[in-house]
Amino acid sequence: MSTGMRILDLIAYPFVAFIVGMLYMGIARNIIGRIHRRWGPPVLQNLIDVFKLYRKREAGSHGVMFHLGPMIMVTGVVTCLYFVPILSGGKWLHGFSFEGDLILVTYLMVLGALGMALGVGQGGVPFGVMGVTRGLTRLIGLEIPYFIAIIVLMAHYNTASINKIMELQAGGISNWAMFKLPLAFIASLFSFWGMMGASPFDIPGAPQEVASGPATEFGGKYLALMMSTRGIFGFLKLTLWVDLFMGGAANLLILIAKTFVMFISVLFVTSVYSRFKVEQAVDFMWKYPTLIGLIALVIEMVR
């Protein structure tokens, strides 16, 4: 694969995520609409919103950090994306995943959020800060089951590199980590739903309480950047879970199929459960998912 192709591949990387991510968000609004027995907006609605916002003539800014906040968010998310291989096999669309490992990805996921939080800070909106605080407090809850799950994975496959984990799961469904380490998968699912912002855990951006939380003060091009980042971030987590627990995807079609299954689980959870308070979320996360994860860990240690 010549370097030219490699560069093109790298440039295409974020856009693939952006487009697929936006489509998923559009589909999500449609499906939830149908669940609420209404039609829901067209699938491309999110893309339309983003381009509309980009066309806005001006956007209010509260200072340098406010201006840079969304940019750091995008940088963080896209960098994290580069370290998660979209396609397995290491030829196409694998980004820089060979140079990083699972722990690096875990910490990069939070880097974007922190960058945006700085922008929100300078914005000066109390709702924004409330949103950020809720997000970070919720993170304490979400991170534990997720990390237990990846510890089980790393212990089981004795490696921290995502690509190796994918290779070791090749060869049929029975070989997927989903079935080999079911408890770990279930524990990680809870934090997956939380990170995707499924209803019981969509605490930071709760419209009724904190007026869309961190994104409150941002308008125009900044809001556009944040919405597109949310799309990319959704796609990133989906591919990560697929890579870790479903043996990754040889080509885009398989990827979309597998990620769609995960996405459906998010939708079901979102539309059924009502929102937790922050402390309830953390308390919940530390009780059941962590317990399941610890059991998986014990099983793993025994083996």
Place this chain on the structure above:
Amino acid sequence: MRELLTNTHYIVLTGVLILMVIGFFGALTKKNLIKILISLGIVDTGVNLFFIVIGYLNGKTAPIFSKPGLTPQQMVDPVPQALVLTAIVIGVAVLALGLSIVIRVYEHYGTLNVSKIKKMRG
């Protein structure tokens, strides 16, 4: 080693013991400072008497060449008697100093009761 304790020794020793008991009893139970000092004096005399008894040899005379022709063999052991002289002087000095301090304590406290003189404690 002079082990030959005659019965005179025993009589005087009991005397010493009585003096010591009285002295210590007085010093440790009486509350009045002057009484304590007096009883300490008594203890002191008891000790001095004990010293004398140690040096006493039955039938011997005082170790002073008062009469011509007295030979040292006829005399009692002179050393304890010399020591007792110093001890008595010391006893007197302590007693005198004690009484002068007691006067000053009385000026300050207005009482001689030893259990009342304890502003400095703890």
Place this chain on the structure above:
Amino acid sequence: MSWFSPILMIAVPLFIAFLIPLLGYIHKKAGLYAMSLTLLFNMLTGFYFLPKVMVKPIRVIVAGYKPPFGINLAITPFSIFLACLISTMGFLVSLYLLKDNTTETQEKFAMLILLVVMGSTGIVLTGDIFNMFVFLEITSISSYALTAIKKDRKGSEAGIKFLLVGSISSTLLLLGIALIYNQLGTLNLADIANRFSQMNPKVAFLAVSFLFIGFGIESEMFPLNAWAPDVYQGAPAPVAALFSAVTVKAGLYAMVRFLFTVAAKSVFIKLLLVFGVLTVIVSELSALRQNDVKRMLGYSSLGQIGVILFAVGIGTADAMQGAIFHFVNHAVLKATLFLSVGLLAKAAGGSTMEDLKGIGKKYPFVAGVFGIAALGVMGFPPLNGFVSKMLILMAAAKTEHIVLIMLILAASVIEGVYYFRVLQVMFKEPEPTRIEKKAFPVLSLVPLVVLVFAIIGIGLFSGYLMPYLKGAAMDVMNRSTYIAAMLGSNGGAL
């Protein structure tokens, strides 16, 4: 020059002491200057004889009677070492007193100070047990008088308590000496030591316990030291400095000389160990709750003496070497502490924590000296207290006394608490406005400067002191050389 013998260290101060009232007519301050000069003389003679005695102990015959009959002085390395220490500390305190007008009657003060130092030197140098008793009594009587010299309530109360307990001690000593004389018929220490085993064991035990309690009271051992805190609080500061640096040392010397050289009864040495640790714990704990700084220093002084007794109680040569080193450090440190608190209390008009609030800001030098001495007492490294404490604890480690080491270290944590509390009160509280700053007389600052240099100097260069410490420790540890030197024909007859 055969007339220049150690006996002068006793004769000259005695002569001058009784000459002082006459000097009063020549010039009001003559008595004080005479005192300082004699003490200076004592110090110089001491240091003159120190190297000589290290080589060979000297036996001074008085009035022609060869031992064991006449009274004679036994100048052994341990005694000359202590004699130098006593005279040096006496001289420094006397320098302080030249400008210190605590009492109007200067002659009596100077005379008593001389008598106390002479008495202590006598105890340390004498080779005769009754002679030691007489010197002990001279020191005690002049100490009672010194404690009550200021005629105030505290002084007299302390004086009477000191006198009562002191007279018990003298009675017991007399009884002990009488019993020993009754059995052995001799008063010479070396002779007693030589024939101590021939005594009837019951009477011997009785005599040793009488003397143990008698010397115990003088060396401020735990159950017998209840009078000490009152005396340190009641007596004027320079006198308290003198007591902690000089008289206690003499008492300890008598205890050590009697238990190790004369009556080598190991039961009592073990008792010393136990009482030593008890003294440390009780006095450090009591010092924790003190409000008056002088009384607190009294308790801390008892604590340090407890450490010395503990070291002596261990009974090995290393421990004795550490103990003697602690003799020196304790004397230097406690003298500095008492003298500096004396100055500060005089300026602040009282020695309680309340009075000394923020005094460090007004008199940084004197409070700084107090701070350095406090660090030294607590045993913080570069200073001298640390070196001797380490030596003692190392010796204790060698003899498997780990639990006792932990007790003593716990006590020194408590010591750290109350000393740093005083330092914090002195330096961190707001400056007292009611005291207007007036400089202290230079002469009373000289001893402080000398002592501070001693604290830091001994701390850093303690190696030079070691040969003398080793000599003194050896002298105490092996009885036979002492007996041979004092009784044998080869004794240097001066």
Place this chain on the structure above:
Amino acid sequence: MIGPNNVILIPILAGILAYFLGKVVKPAREGLTLGSVIAVCYLVFRMPFDKVISYSYSFKLPYAFGSLSFGTNALTSFFAILIALSYLFIAFTAFALVKDKDYHDTFYLFFNIVAGSLLGIVYSRDLMSFFIFWEMMTWSSYFLVIMNAKNPRKTGLTYIVFNVAGAYAMLTAMFFVYAAAGSMQFDKVATAIALMPNTKVLFVSILFAIGFLVKMATMPLHVWAPDAYTESEDSFTGFFSGTLSKMGVYGFLLFFATIVGFANLKGISSIKDTPTVGYVIAWLGVITSIFATFRAIVQDEVKRLLAYSSIAQVGYIVTAMSLGTALGIAGGLYHAVMHTIMKLLLFITVAGVIYRTGKDRFSELGALITRMPLSFLAVLFGIIGLAGMPPFGGFASKWVIYMSLLKSHNYFLLVAMIVSSTAAFLYCYKLIYGIFLGHPSSPDLMEVKEVPAFLWVAQVPLMLALMVFGMLPGLLVPYISKAVAALGFNAAFNSTNMYTLSAALGGFNGFTVINVLGVIFVVVLIWYTLFFPKSKKLHRLDIYYAAETPTEETPLHYGYGIGAELHRIPWVGASLRRHITTFYEKFAEQVNGIASVLKDILFNGDGQIYMLYAVLTLVAIIMFLGR
């Protein structure tokens, strides 16, 4: 050649000279400190890193101590360089911040003595010199703690009690070992311990552990740390929490790896081939970091937040080291360096902020980003490192610690550590939000100037260091492997080149990470600022406020209250309510109670009773010893 023993004396003499010379000519203090800093840095760096050199230095101490011996090996040079650099940075901070304070003279005296004693600890080769300089560090840093303290009595006394008690615990162990070995030299002591029976070795290692855990402020011995770090002199706090706590780390490694030896500790009793003592201490470290992190989040005082964060971060080092694995110790050392850099950077900047604004609480600060942009950047770098975020060095050291735990199969420890390191994001955000973002709590904050120039001399290199170690995580690996080798472990890193860091289960290329981040950020920045119309500057109060318009008086600096919701989380809330200090306070009351009862009974002031004591003792001796 100037050996380690002279290097130690330079700062101490400089300090003493500075104090006295300073009385005559005031700038002499800064001059002498600067001279000593340069001399120390030059000599420390000139000393060969891993060649073992030893010097005996007869310091005229009595025969019993023998001569104090000093020397260097890789471990000591590792820490010596750390000390020298912190000494340099803190000296410059002090030049700026302590200029017009009234304790100007005593500060330089004690600051230099502390620096000298740190070098002494690191360079000493026998127990006695180690203890001498350990004690000198304790009492000289005590004076720096109470120098500018708000309530010096409580802070000072707790500091002294804990540190002196810890030092004496260590001393008892030293005597124990001295009794067995007959000498104080490290090598002789090591051989002696090998022959000691198990119970004694356990006793000695527990006592050593207590001494060092007090210095590293691990639970339950951490009570002195928050007060001491908060109340100590502002410019000294960086040195205090950054470098002095590392002496605990050095001591722990020295005694547990070389002298007591993890091997024979394992022989005594072990769980899953980690020595039990180490395993318990590891759990202590993790519990400390969890409690300290949650306690840090709810603080309102800036320095107290950083103090608790120091305790938490050192907790990680304790956990990593005490398991006794090669990678664990390497992780501990790596994190020690990173933590020192971050804490120096943060404490120096915070000291500058306090110096300029005079306020030290989040509720009083806010929106300083406009007035103090460089300090904002410094704190930004600091918190990214503190939170362990990838582009900077903080991530590399945490990554190594995680790998060590994974490799030694201590998964539960790793899960517990994740709890605290995730919660760390909260107090990092609170730190930067409380001071620089949000709204100014009082109008005078808007006239504040940037921190004095001298602080930049310290801040800029530290920021660069964080970035460089982030970009080249493998840069420190050769030095760490040499230090770990000096402890008798073979280093466990697979990669040797500067760019990547790889060990047990995986690896990552720091260079790629920072390049990707840089490229994307530049692309987005250019695309956003050039192609889109300039954004309109809004007034501070022109914000979305649910249909109301905030005025100057409305309190908008909401962020200082971060952490209030933690009280409602069941387990976290419980941990915040319960304080370990109540146990110590009761113990202190007990001791005081005994003390006052004892002194009132025994010394009750009545002369006659004193006489009775004497007579009773006599009777007791005659009766009991009579037979």
